[in-house]
Amino acid sequence: MTDGPLPKSVLARGVMLLRACGDSGTSLSLAELALGTGLPKPTAYRLIGELVRLGLVERTEAGRYRIGLGLFVLGQSAPSVRELRDAALPYLGDLHEMTHENVHLAVPDGPDTLFLEKLTGRRATPIVSRTGGRLPAHCTATGKVFLAQDPRPPHRTLPRLTPRTMVLPGQLARDLALTRARGYGVNLEEAEVGISAVAAPIYARGHGPRPIAAISVTGGTRRLDVDRVGAKVCAAARALTRSLSA
Known part of the structure; x- marks a missing residue:
């Protein structure tokens, strides 16, 4: 209710x-x-x-x-959403071809991360996310990218989705500091058991220092190489940022 x-x-x-x-x-x-x-x-x-x-x-x-x-x-007629999605699709497609995993484009939506697009395939790990769906920002890789730019502790109780969800403000603050330092966010089974993700921020000229969106790769924890996939996601995010700022 x-x-x-x-x-x-x-x-x-x-x-x-x-x-x-x-x-x-x-x-x-x-x-x-x-x-x-x-x-x-x-x-x-x-x-x-x-x-x-x-x-x-x-x-x-x-x-x-x-x-x-x-x-x-x-919803599809909203110019800002349509333009961002159209610009991002080639980069999302490249990431999917390289990883054969689920690839997301997400934007911040209050305490949540909202998925504007999701690319998947027969070889991708089945996951709960969907286009137009949302998940709490503190337990998703894309959400951590957004929260990392606002290091103030949350003034609400954080929902626990799995045993690995970070719900203590201090624990989350340390993870967000690590996100800022390495340039990408990581979710290790914090939103769904057995599923991990890596996400990197997207910036645009005229929107200040905060990211306007994030792209991520999500898959099974056992086969997702966080460092290797993180490098690919960051490269795609930088390329998309350059495209949006051209």
Whole structure:
């Protein structure tokens, strides 16, 4: 359930329902939407019906709800996202060809890292991430790249996703210092057991010293050579940064 008081505006409540559908990565029942947002069930029913009529949400034959094609089209039309994704795709493709693993393009989104693109293949290790999905920044390689530029300790309880997730502020601060020193972030089974990742920052002219995005390679811990893959990811990130600043 959403923390804090419910918003009063119809627009804000509609956005809550859209986010609930998007964050789930699958379809939700009306009861699940009401529980996840904290909205009264009659309110959730009325608003989700309007979102269906607008084409932003789809109602399945089983009576469940999921993000609709109309919302996907709107999201793809955002210029900043489209331009960044288009510029990054050749570099993501090169990394995938070199590693045969999952390759991500991510941006910061509050306390999370948001995946704008994911390239995978039959030889890549299956992982939980998806395009349009998000994970807590403190336990992902891309998220650590963003957090490393803001060394203040987090003012919230950090969720533990695996036994190796860093939830103590001091432990995380040391890891972020190491991220800054070596130039790339590493996630060693901190978001998913058996899965590790390496990520490097992307910068752009006019956006100051903070990275606007990050690219990463994610795969099985046993076969991911962090140092070797880290060098490849950093090289791709530098090339993309030069392209964006040209």
